[in-house]
Amino acid sequence: MTLPGSFNPSFYQSLWQDCDAIYMQQQATCLALQDDHQLNVNLLLLALWLDSHHQRLTSSDWQQLQQDLLSWEQRLLLPYRKLRRLSKAVLEQAEYQQMLDVELMLERKSQAKILIALKPMVLDEVYPAKTDSNVSRYLALFNLKSQNYPSLNQ
Template sequence: MTYLNQFDISLWQACDTFYLKHQAQCLQLQDEHEVNINLLLLSIWLDKQTYRLQDQAWSQLKLEIQQWEERVLLPYRKLRKLSKNSLAETEYQQMLDVELMLERKSQALILHKLRLLPHEGTRSNFEIFLELYQLDSSNYLELAV
């Protein structure tokens, strides 16, 4: 089976469904530990596909996505949050829509990088990913189910 054909928009649709069920915990990890939710969801999805990235691949992926998001997505997210009380509801919704577009750009970048990374790893993607944030995956087992 070739996995590269699976690394398309349908991957994110599956992740969105999972996210809706676990939104509160995902946002808590983002807010308290600066965890990248897209990469968190990817790690869970890849484990379900038994597609294991090597440990170093996760470090590389996190770094490259973090650099892009720190330049574009995160400053915009901060601006949106700061603007919330100063904008009409429709204006704020427009900002949310732009942020979602930036999230989708981030997801496209992740998919592009994913196709280039070495795999045949031996450990759970979820465990490796959380270790990058000094988190113990055993504290988040409900996400790995």
Template sequence: MTNQQAHQLLTMEQLWQFSLEYYSSREVKDACLTLQNQYHGNVNLLILLKWLDEHHFSIQEKDWHRVEQSLGRTEALLHHYRELRRKLKIAVSDTLYREALQFELQLEKQQQADLVDCINHLSLKSRDEHSLTQMYCHLLGADHLQAAFAKPVDVLLN
């Protein structure tokens, strides 16, 4: 697959659908929540990295800071909103809590859109021997979670 083909495949909707499928695996969901809550990792970034791994692409090291910067617009807002939603869980009705969760999902979608826009402006390279998810887990000190992210998506979903 060429760089241009990857950019054509990676749309916000494609990444969102991939996220829903990938996150539906209990093992992946648990690992993602651990990555987020204990290691301060970004689940949307991890899922994007998994998408790139699955398509055998990698981000050039010189572009990594651009990917991290693309999270800037939504990361603090998501973090604060997530904390607020957790506190509200015991104080509000189930209906209001579900509405809060839906709003959080809209913020997640916006963050993914920002990531897709960033990636589609980068020159990707063919993936080398190390996966991006492995690299990200290592960067966060969460190497033990890599096993949950290493399996190909089609294996997890079958």
């Protein structure tokens, strides 16, 4: 078992850089799950990343991570995202891009909150066939099945 907090600082920077690359490949699925089921894209990317590194969090850890971010999102990120989307039709492209940049900054703040919440959690090193994937566990919080999203099954 590995404690996430025991990784060196470059681990965390590498994690989100890797997640950015995953996002580029999975953008359509991530955004559809965000819009249709209110999933947190950063948590979904973390689940994909952990699965690719054969690390597992428990279902209760996923529930805790989701809960930790929910109040932050409901207070700030989700209302801002809604405002940005509503403003798209009336803003110049440069103004809209500024709003998008602020939203991306808020997403980075969410990533920092995830890292803080992740630090005390214990990651189990397992082989993929031994247990449910992190993606399956995270999707289950929303009563979704990973087999319905084949692009997420690596």
